[in-house]
Amino acid sequence: MQDQEYDVIIIGLSRWDSSLNSSVLNIAKEWSKTNRVFYIDRPFSIKDYYLKREKEAIQRKSAVIFGEDIYHTVKFQDGEFVAVTPRLSLPINFIPEGKLYDKILAFNKKLIGEVISRIIKDYNVKSYVFLNSFIPEYFDVFPNHILQPIYKLYRSSDDISQESYIARHGVRMELEALRIADICLATSYGLKEKLEKAGKVVHRIPNAVDFKMFDVQQKAPEKPKDFEGFEGKIILLTGNISQLRIDYELIAALCKDQIKNTILIIGPYSKNDIEKYGLNQYNNLKFIGLKRVSELKNYLAYSDCAIIPFLLNPLTNGIYPLKINEYLALGLPVVSTKFSKDIIDFDSIIYLANDKKHFLELVRSALLENSIEKRKARILVSQGNTWEKRVAEIKKLL
Numbered sequence: 320m321q322d323q324e325y326d327v328i329i330i331g332l333s334r335w336d337s338s339l340n341s342s343v344l345n346i347a348k349e350w351s352k353t354n355r356v357f358y359i360d361r362p363f364s365i366k367d368y369y370l371k372r373e374k375e376a377i378q379r380k381s382a383v384i385f386g387e388d389i390y391h392t393v394k395f396q397d398g399e400f401v402a403v404t405p406r407l408s409l410p411i412n413f414i415p416e417g418k419l420y421d422k423i424l425a426f427n428k429k430l431i432g433e434v435i436s437r438i439i440k441d442y443n444v445k446s447y448v449f450l451n452s453f454i455p456e457y458f459d460v461f462p463n464h465i466l467q468p469i470y471k472l473y474r475s476s477d478d479i480s481q482e483s484y485i486a487r488h489g490v491r492m493e494l495e496a497l498r499i500a501d502i503c504l505a506t507s508y509g510l511k512e513k514l515e516k517a518g519k520v521v522h523r524i525p526n527a528v529d530f531k532m533f534d535v536q537q538k539a540p541e542k543p544k545d546f547e548g549f550e551g552k553i554i555l556l557t558g559n560i561s562q563l564r565i566d567y568e569l570i571a572a573l574c575k576d577q578i579k580n581t582i583l584i585i586g587p588y589s590k591n592d593i594e595k596y597g598l599n600q601y602n603n604l605k606f607i608g609l610k611r612v613s614e615l616k617n618y619l620a621y622s623d624c625a626i627i628p629f630l631l632n633p634l635t636n637g638i639y640p641l642k643i644n645e646y647l648a649l650g651l652p653v654v655s656t657k658f659s660k661d662i663i664d665f666d667s668i669i670y671l672a673n674d675k676k677h678f679l680e681l682v683r684s685a686l687l688e689n690s691i692e693k694r695k696a697r698i699l700v701s702q703g704n705t706w707e708k709r710v711a712e713i714k715k716l717l
Contacts, residue, residue, distance in 0.1 A: 323354070325469060326444050328435060330359040331452035335393055335402040336375065339559065339587075340612040340641055342476060342506070342526050343452035347400050349710040356400035357438050358393070361454060362408040362430055376407075383407045389434060390441075396531070403438060405430045412487060420488070424456060431460040439466050448717065450474060455489060455496035470717055473500035474524075475510050481634035482563065497521075502716050508660040509637035522716055525661065527709045528644035528701055533616045535649060536698075540617040545607050551580035552686050555622040555651075557615060558642050560588035560606075564635055566656065567596035569628045569675055574601035576679045580686070585610050585618060619649045624685040627655035627662065628678070635659060643669075647701035650694030652685035654678060668700050 327350050331343030335358055347358045363376040363383050381387045382404035391402040408427040414420045438444060449468035451458045453476045461467055473496040479489040494517055497503055503521045505511040514521045546553070554577060556570075574582055582604045593599050593606070610618065619625070625646040629635045639661040646653045653669040655662050656678065663671065670685055672678035 324446065326355040326357065326442070326447040327351075327450065328357045328359065328438060328447050328468070329450045329452065330361070330431065330454060330457055331450075332361055332454050334360045334375065335391070338609050338611050340615070340645075342641060343450075343474070345527070345529055345706045346450070346452070346710060346713075348395055348398065348529075349706040350713075351398045351400040355442070357403055357442070358400050359403045359405065359431060359434055361457075362405045362427065364410045365407045366410045368407055379404050386433075389437070401438075401442075403434050405434045412484065416488070416491075428457060428460045429462075431457050432462045432465070435460065436462065436465045448472065451496065452476065453479075455479075455492035458492070458496035459499060470501045471499065472502045472504060472713070473497060474504040474506075475514060475521075476506045476526075478510065478513065478634050478637040481632070481637075504713070505637075507637050507639040513637065522712075524709055524712050525639040525704070526641045526644070527704045527706045528641075528648055530648055530702055530705050532613065533619070533645050533648035533701075535616055535620045540620050542621050543614075543617050545583075545605075545618075546621055549581040549583070549605065550603065551577075552623040553621065554580060554582045554682060554686070555585070555618065555625045556583070556628065557585045557618075557625075557645070558640070560584060560586050560592075562589070562592050562596075563632075564629055564638070566628045566630045567592065567598060569656075569678060570604070571596060571598060571601070572675055572679060573626075573628070573682060574598070574604050577682065578603060580623075581605060583607065583618070583622065585615070615645065616649065619646065619651060622651060624682060625651045625653045626682065627653065627658075629656050629658040629662075631656060631658050638662075644701045644704045647697040647704075650697045652688050652693070653697075654681045654685050665700070668697055 329347050333341035333344055347356050350356050367373045368376045382389045383406055386406050389404050393400055393402050409423050411423050446469050448470045450472045452474040479493050480486050497517050497519050503519050504524045505514055505521050506526050511521045511523045584606050587609050588606055598604055635658040638659055655671055657663055657671050670681040672681050
């Protein structure tokens with residue numbers, strides 16, 4: 320199948336303007352270099368709009384309330400895709416399994432079917448591939464009267480059973496999506512092995528990096544003002560900071576061991592978790608919150624070491640972290656726990672710890688490292704793990 324023969328319609332958990340780095344948005348950007356791509360935002364609910372008064376929802380009033388101005392062209396360096404905003408959905412996750420849940424789910428699915436129907440009509444779509452990334456309740460959304468996709472792809476990026484909120488209905492919904500999908504994708508070995516127990520072939524397409532965004536070899540980025548006042552060397556952790564993933568006790572031990580250096584954490588976090596584990600008592604531990612993806616390389620460029628202090632549990636066993644190739648793109652030494660088969664694949668290029676004591680020892684070694692050859696080798700590995708290569712793998716499956 321040639322690229323120009325089909326369009327691509329994608330729906331995923333992340334919205335197009337999310338500050339967090341998103342694998343599905345990277346896929347949309349890369350695929351849009353060869354095909355028309357329509358990215359459907361995860362719907363805002365009436366709770367988001369009327370109770371939480373979320374700024375992003377309010378700003379899109381004409382789309383989420385009236386179904387007008389639903390298209391927004393998202394441009395970037397190498398291309399563009401069309402972001403599509405559906406109308407407000409009904410809150411549903413709190414409802415137990417049964418007829419009421421199924422009835423409201425049918426209403427919500429109809430909202431997505433409506434925008435797909437409009438895309439087909441407004442953009443004269445003749446054939447298309449549908450990719451659903453980890454939002455299985457919106458997989459079977461095609462009214463019989465509209466043009467059907469030539470292929471339906473379902474992509475899993477986390478163990479849906481391990482996060483209580485989405486697990487409530489997500490486990491059943493994911494099994495249903497796997498059943499009717501033409502092609503099933505997973506981002507890690509752990510997820511592939513688990514999902515294949517449902518009886519379908521699942522293809523491992525790992526996460527990757529937008530290397531151009533993180534390449535600092537041509538031009539050194541500006542040093543962030545946040546670094547003013549930081550002492551010693553910088554040990555960096557980025558991403559979604561959650562007690563489901565992060566070994567907070569290990570971070571506490573690192574703070575004690577690296578008293579003259581700074582442990583810098585970038586990403587959303589829970590203040591309650593920080594207080595619960597006593598992390599607020601360490602002066603050398605700095606939380607600076609969420610930064611846009613485009614800003615991350617500035618922080619990476621002025622750090623001395625990166626860490627992935629993940630817990631070893633069923634959730635992390637299914638993770639191929641986005642951050643690993645971002646760290647490597649700048650040649651940073653990386654110290655990680657052995658949380659998944661995917662991270663162990665990097666054993667020749669990163670420091671992998673067997674336990675807490677070993678982790679602390681490896682951080683010390685990483686901070687003393689001064690090898691141009693190792694830095695170049697890490698950058699080379701990152702260059703081999705780009706979104707361009709990943710989308711090419713998906714196209715090959717088509």
